[in-house]
Amino acid sequence: MGIKRYHYARDVEEALSLLLAYEGRGALLAGGVDLARGVASEVEGLIDITTAGLDGISAADGALRIGATTTLEGIRNSREARGYLEGFLVEVLGHVATLPLRWMATLGGAVVSAHPWADIPTALIALGAEVAWRNEEREERASVEELYHRPFRAIFRRAVLTEVRLPAWSGAFAFEKVSRNAGDIALINCACGLGVEGGKIAWARVAVGATPYRAVRLATVEELLVGEAPTAELWAEAGRAAQREARVSDDMRASGEWRRAVIPVIVRRALERAGNAVMGDER
Ligand SMILES: Cc1cc2nc3c(=O)[nH]c(=O)nc-3n(C[C@H](O)[C@H](O)[C@H](O)COP(=O)(O)OP(=O)(O)OC[C@H]3O[C@@H](n4cnc5c(N)ncnc54)[C@H](O)[C@@H]3O)c2cc1C
Incomplete structure (x- = not known):
């Protein structure tokens, strides 16, 4: 791989400004589960966002907010996720890969990597999950379903996904x-x-x-x-x-x-x- 520099972003602003400064030659790195399989040849700088304060889960009125760098196993072990829809999310994430990988892989990384064969997008689309991201101008939001109808790979070359929101459902x-x-x-x-x-x-x-x-x-x-x-x-x-x-x-x-x-x-x-x-x- 042609990687020359590795950065630890202290917050979202720093992650974004580094990403923009690389002008397509930088990549955000969360759990690295996906990125470790291969990085585009033009990438020179990796920007580690696990130190950017984007992890954590909160629950309110039956809805969940999950920070982008929260690991899948971190979610599964949280009281908030266990209480969401009788443990539905915990069950879905339990089907993903293996335990060691789930301790590294993040929910944000799963949304952005968006493999067609993956389980997480299927569950998030059914749930009507919404994501928030920061680009150089503003914070933007969309449902996961809508995001995948947009050129999302291009969006995340110049943006940081910050949060996944799961709505409350009575059912x-x-x-x-x-x-x-x-x-x-x-x-x-x-x-x-x-x-x-x-x-x-x-x-x-x-x-x-x-x-x-x-x-x-x-x-x-x-x-x-x-x-x-x-x-x-x-x-x-x-x-x-x-x-x-x-x-x-x-x-x-x-x-x-x-x-x-x-x-x-x-x-x-x-x-x-x-x-x-x-x-x-x-x-
Ligand atoms: C061996 C293997 C088995 C798997 N099995 C399953 C499975 O059974 N079910 C399933 O659903 N999925 C599965 N996956 C997919 C897995 O869930 C994702 O690869 C993982 O969640 C990616 O998260 P990460 O934090 O490791 O992302 P990374 O590898 O760190 O990043 C992946 C991509 O997302 C970008 N990115 C990461 N975070 C952000 C952010 N916050 N903002 C903007 N861009 C970002 C990176 O730049 C990169 O392009 C598997 C993957 C592997 C490698």
Whole structure:
């Protein structure tokens, strides 16, 4: 690697000014889990942001704010994350890589690296998570879903992601991942959330990822669920609708045909688990 200098940024301002000064030849480094796999040949300076005061978690009124450099295992071990949606986030992060890597990898790094096969974007999109970042002009915000429709790799060549915000939900979420073994990358994943009022589904969120494309919400499936009574038949019907709507393809890990066959199963399972949890709360 052509790295000549390594900086420890004392705060966001310093991280940003160093990044801008390098004019494309510098890179922010958080956990380094992703960056260690290879840095672009033009990068001369690494800017370590783990000393920039961007870690920490706070909870208020059922919502969570997580600093960008908070490690995945740091989140999993926090009282705030354990209390969020009955531990949904803790469960999702438990599916990511292996314990030693989770102690290094940060939530901000996961948002920016945005691998299509990753689990975290799928969960964040289902949750309606919002991110905040600082560029040379101002602080900006967007939902993770919206961010991925923007040229986000170019944005983060000149910006520091500072925080991830998870909204409060009155309902339950469940996550499903299929991989070759517990520490491996997803062959397919999905995250589903439901709220029930008066015995009918009031809102639904269904996101499928690693198809092998980055996660997207399935609008027709969400529409199909809202207003219906939560039943086993409905979960199966939603699974079939997900199979019709999701865009799948082959990659080195699995065929599109296999993914299409598995989608109805994982969507049905996630909805069933979320439905059981939310009906338990209703009762
Ligand atoms: C072996 C392996 C297995 C994995 N398995 C899974 C898995 O099962 N599920 C899953 O969801 N993910 C998985 N991942 C992805 C993993 O979650 C991410 O690689 C990790 O979270 C990146 O975080 P980091 O802090 O190490 O980022 P870094 O490696 O430090 O940075 C990654 C990129 O993000 C940029 N960046 C980091 N922080 C910021 C910031 N605050 N602002 C702007 N830019 C920033 C860096 O410049 C770099 O471009 C795996 C990765 C590896 C290497």
